Structures are given as C-alpha cells and as structure tokens.
Amino acid sequence: MSMTLLKTGALRSALRASAPTASKRAALTLTTTRGKATLPDLPYDYAALEPTINGKIMELHHSKHHQTYVTSYNTASDKMQEALHNGDVQTQIATLPLLNFHGGGHTNHSLFWENLAPKNQGGGEPPSGALAKSIDDHFGSLEKMKEKFNTALAGIQGSGWAWLVQDSQTGALQIKTYANQDPVVGQFHPVLGIDAWEHAYYLQYENRKAEYFKNIWEVINWKAADKRFT
Amino acid sequence: MAFTLPELPYSYDALEPHFDQETMEIHHSRHHQTYVNSLNAALEGSELSGLAVDEVITKLDQVPAEKRTAVRNHGGGHSNHSFFWKNLKIGTTLSGDLKAAIEKDFGSFETFQQQFEKAATTVFGSGWAWLVKKDAALKIVTTHNQDSPLMGEAVAGTSGFPIIGLDVWEHAYYLKYRNKRPDYIKAYWEVVNWDEASRRYKQSS
Numbered sequence: 001m002s003m004t005l006l007k008t009g010a011l012r013s014a015l016r017a018s019a020p021t022a023s024k025r026a027a028l029t030l031t032t033t034r035g036k037a038t039l040p041d042l043p044y045d046y047a048a049l050e051p052t053i054n055g056k057i058m059e060l061h062h063s064k065h066h067q068t069y070v071t072s073y074n075t076a077s078d079k080m081q082e083a084l085h086n087g088d089v090q091t092q093i094a095t096l097p098l099l100n101f102h103g104g105g106h107t108n109h110s111l112f113w114e115n116l117a118p119k120n121q122g123g124g125e126p127p128s129g130a131l132a133k134s135i136d137d138h139f140g141s142l143e144k145m146k147e148k149f150n151t152a153l154a155g156i157q158g159s160g161w162a163w164l165v166q167d168s169q170t171g172a173l174q175i176k177t178y179a180n181q182d183p184v185v186g187q188f189h190p191v192l193g194i195d196a197w198e199h200a201y202y203l204q205y206e207n208r209k210a211e212y213f214k215n216i217w218e219v220i221n222w223k224a225a226d227k228r229f230t
Numbered sequence: 231m232a233f234t235l236p237e238l239p240y241s242y243d244a245l246e247p248h249f250d251q252e253t254m255e256i257h258h259s260r261h262h263q264t265y266v267n268s269l270n271a272a273l274e275g276s277e278l279s280g281l282a283v284d285e286v287i288t289k290l291d292q293v294p295a296e297k298r299t300a301v302r303n304h305g306g307g308h309s310n311h312s313f314f315w316k317n318l319k320i321g322t323t324l325s326g327d328l329k330a331a332i333e334k335d336f337g338s339f340e341t342f343q344q345q346f347e348k349a350a351t352t353v354f355g356s357g358w359a360w361l362v363k364k365d366a367a368l369k370i371v372t373t374h375n376q377d378s379p380l381m382g383e384a385v386a387g388t389s390g391f392p393i394i395g396l397d398v399w400e401h402a403y404y405l406k407y408r409n410k411r412p413d414y415i416k417a418y419w420e421v422v423n424w425d426e427a428s429r430r431y432k433q434s435s
Contacts, residue, residue: 064409101354157303158356158375158399180355197355198400199409207260207401 028111028190037077037103039063039070040110048118052219054204062113065199069105069181076102104181108161108193115192117221127222131191131229138173145175149194150213152177156196164192166229192225232270233283233308235263238315245318248417250406258315261401265307265376272300283309287381302385306376310358310395317394319423328393328424328431332361335368343419345370346396350415356399361427362390363434391434394427 031040042062047055076098083091117123126142127135139145145164152162152175160179165188167174176188184190194216201212238244238258243251273279278286278293278301287305290298324332324339336342342361349370350359357374364371364379369390371379377386396418403414 060408068409097354157299160355198404202400202404203408206256207264 028107028114030106030110036074037070037106039067040113042113044118044121048121049116049123049219052215053116053201057199057201057203060203061109061195061199066106066109069102069109073099073102073106100183101181104183107183108181108195111190111193112195115221115224116216116219117223118219121221122223123219123221124217125222127226129226131222131226134171134173134229146217149175150210153194153196153213154210159197161193161195161197163188163190163194164225165189166191171230189228191228192220192222232279233266233273235259235266236312236315240319245320245421248320248420249318253401253403253405256405257402258311262307262311265304265311268300269304269308272297272304283312284380287378290381290385302381303376306378306381309378309380310376310397313392313395314397316426317423318421319425320421322422322424322426324424324427326428328428331368331431342370347412347415350396350398350418351412353398358395358397360390360395361393362388363393363431364390368393391430393430393434394422 031038039062042058045055046058046062049058076095080092080095080099083089083095126132132142135142135145139148149162149164156162156177156179158179160177160182162175162177163184165174165176165184166172168187168189173191174188176184178184184193194213196209196213198209201209205212235258238254242254242258245254269283270279273286273293276293276297278289281289283305286301287309290302290305293301329339332339332342336345346359346361349372353359353372353374355374357372357377359370359372360379362369362371362379371388371390373379373386373388379386379388379390379392381389383389396415398411398415403411407414407417
C-alpha cells in the first residue's frame with residue numbers, strides 16, 4: 001500500500017516541481033551534469049548591473065548563495081533517491097522540505113539571473129508584443145503593474161520573492177508573493193521574479209529595501225519574460 | 231502611550247569584533263526603530279497600546295483581524311529585539327543553576343551548543359533560534375520571521391519563556407559575515423549574556 005501511495009500525490013508533484021522540466025513554452029531548464037544540478041553561468045559579468053546592483057552582491061549572490069542551493073539540493077536529492085530505493089517513507093517525507101527549499105532556491109535564482117540584464121543588453125527596456133498587451137489589460141499600464149509589484153515586495157515579511165505569474169488555465173497575469181524559496185508551481189508559471197531576501201540588496205541598500213525595489217526595474221530583462229509568456 | 235525604542239545598554243562598538251559596530255547601529259537604530267514605528271501605527275487607538283509589548287504579543291486574538299498580521303510582525307520584532315540587546319554582553323560566564331540545568335537537560339554544554347547551532351543554521355529564511363524554559367525543562371526551539379515563543383503554540387508553532395535567543399535574519403549578520411551564517415552563530419557564543427540568561431532562568435521558576 002505504501003508504494004501505491006508513493007506513485008501519486010504530494011511526493012511526485014514535489015519531485016516533479018523541483019526536477020528539470022521540458023515544456024512547450026520557453027521555460028527554464030535547470031543546468032545539470034550527469035544528473036546533478038549545477039550552477040548556471042551568468043550571461044553577464046558580476047559588475048554589469050552596476051550601479052543598480054553592485055558587483056560584490058552579484059558575486060556573493062551567484063557564487064555563494066545560489067551555489068549553496070545547488071549543492072544542498074543535490075545532497076537532498078541523493079538522500080531522497082536512497083530513501084525511495086529503501087522504501088523509507090519517513091525519510092522521504094522528512095526530505096521534502098529540503099528539496100522544496102534548496103530546489104526552489106536553485107529554480108528561483110536560475111530564473112532571476114535570466115530576467116536581469118545590463119542596460120546594454122536590454123535591461124530596463126519595456127516589454128513588447130503579447131506580454132505588454134496582457135500587462136495593460138490586467139493592470140492598466142506597465143507603471144501600474146510595477147507599483148502593484150513593488151507594493152507586494154514591500155509587504156513580504158522576512159524572506160521571499162514576488163513574481164509576475166501566468167495562470168496556466170486562463171492565461172491571466174497576476175502578482176503573487178512566495179515565502180522563503182517556495183517555487184512557482186502548480187496552476188501558475190513564473191514570468192518575472194524579484195528576490196526580496198535581504199542578501200539580494202543588503203550590502204548596497206542596507207535596510208532601504210524600497211529603494212532597491214524601485215531601482216531594480218532599470219535592469220529587468222523583459223525579453224526573458226516575453227519568452228515565458230504564452 | 232506609544233512604544234519607544236529602548237536604548238542599548240552599551241555603545242554600538244561594544245561587541246566588536248564579534249558583532250560589528252555598523253551592524254549594531256543599523257540593526258538598532260533602523261530595523262528595530264522601524265518595528266517600533268510600525269507597531270505604534272498598527273495599534274493606534276487600541277487599548278493594547280497601553281500594555282507592555284511582551285503582553286501585547288500574547289493577546290493577538292484581541293487585535294482586529296485586519297491589523298493582526300502587522301501587530302504580530304512588528305510587535306514580535308519589537309519584543310524580540312528588546313530582548314536581544316539585553317541578551318548580548320562580552321565577558322560573561324555560564325554558571326550556577328542555569329549551567330546545571332543545561333547540563334541536566336542536554337547532557338553537556340557542548341551538546342547543547344551543537345544542537346543550538348544546528349537549529350540556528352537550519353532556520354529556512356528569516357527567524358530566530360531560542361533556548362526556552364518550558365514545562366520545567368530547557369528546550370531549543372526556532373521561530374519564523376518575528377514570531378516569539380511568548381506568542382504560544384497556536385501562533386508561533388512553539389512556546390516557552392526565552393532564556394537566550396539569536397536573530398538569524400540576514401540583516402543581523404550580512405555586513406560582516408556575508409552568507410556565512412555558521413560563522414556568525416559561532417561568534418554569538420562570545421557575546422551571549424549569561425548573566426541576563428541566569429536572571430531570566432531564575433525569573434521563570
């Protein structure tokens with residue numbers, strides 16, 4: 001009976017959510033080598049987003065924080081595979097939060113680097129085409145969407161992310177916040193995300209997070225968001 | 231009667247080199263101040279604003295629903311940080327009844343330290359690690375965001391009277407320790423105020 005339970009339900013969707021996905025839209029494919037998650041290269045130098053986000057933050061954020069999520073996800077993944085192999089349900093369940101946290105951290109940051117760009121690579125240039133129209137339809141204008149997004153960011157207590165997401169069933173756009181490293185899964189898929197963890201801005205902005213939220217739009221890569229929108 | 235930012239019992243550089251001056255200054259004068267300001271705003275006109283903050287956070291069910299989250303977050307922040315500043319001092323030694331109780335409930339001080347470090351390291355995101363007195367025993371618990379064990383099980387997922395506590399929000403350590411939270415946690419042992427902890431332990435009996 002326990003093996004039947006494992007074939008359905010929370011365990012599989014949790015594993016599916018944190019595993020690399022192949023999908024018809026230009027969704028994220030997490031970088032792997034021989035089945036292990038790896039840290040993706042940044043498409044730009046650490047200092048390329050200055051003065052909006054300084055090079056020291058980018059270096060720590062990518063080479064330390066994101067790397068730790070990758071390493072810890074691999075450890076949790078190994079633990080889960082062993083527990084599945086042994087039919088050890090208690091360990092499987094105990095490992096789920098680790099997969100969610102570290103797999104979520106790996107997913108979120110991989111998406112984040114893609115949806116940032118230096119100004120000379122299109123950072124800050126407004127969206128076009130279908131996504132731009134959908135933003136106008138749902139929020140009234142790009143500026144109104146940004147205001148709502150920044151309000152959501154400011155409202156996050158502790159650590160988390162705000163995302164522009166698309167409802168996979170209706171195609172509608174929405175702004176949602178997620179705690180800690182909870183990934184965008186299930187009914188919604190991610191279009192654009194902004195990291196509101198203190199490590200994302202503290203060395204430069206200290207506690208002035210509203211300033212970080214206002215400035216980061218200068219380096220948002222709308223081209224990446226366009227590709228995620230269906 | 232508004233809540234106010236308590237003064238630190240020491241200067242911003244008093245905990246150097248373990249807790250750096252810049253962090254202490256920003257942590258106290260900006261982060262904690264913001265919790266105080268926001269709590270006053272959330273409780274404006276409420277009778278709860280006449281109570282001590284440690285009491286307010288045990289009475290969240292009496293706060294109107296639309297204000298409850300704000301009072302939980304900012305009241306928790308004000309309570310936790312007021313406790314934290316007193317919980318820090320260089321050069322104290324664990325002794326007496328508290329030492330005996332830690333050895334009794336954890337086997338040894340080293341075991342207690344290891345367990346506390348593990349708890350503090352593995353908090354996902356923002357939160358606190360605590361040594362609390364609960365049902366006549368000492369326990370290590372953690373809380374999320376600005377929750378306090380004083381808020382009780384239903385709100386904070388845990389309960390107990392705090393004896394020592396460590397802020398593991400990134401703002402508490404990032405300027406000096408960057409992503410290396412374990413190094414910050416190790417440094418905590420150099421600044422934890424065992425005199426205050428012993429006083430609180432006696433108070434809780």
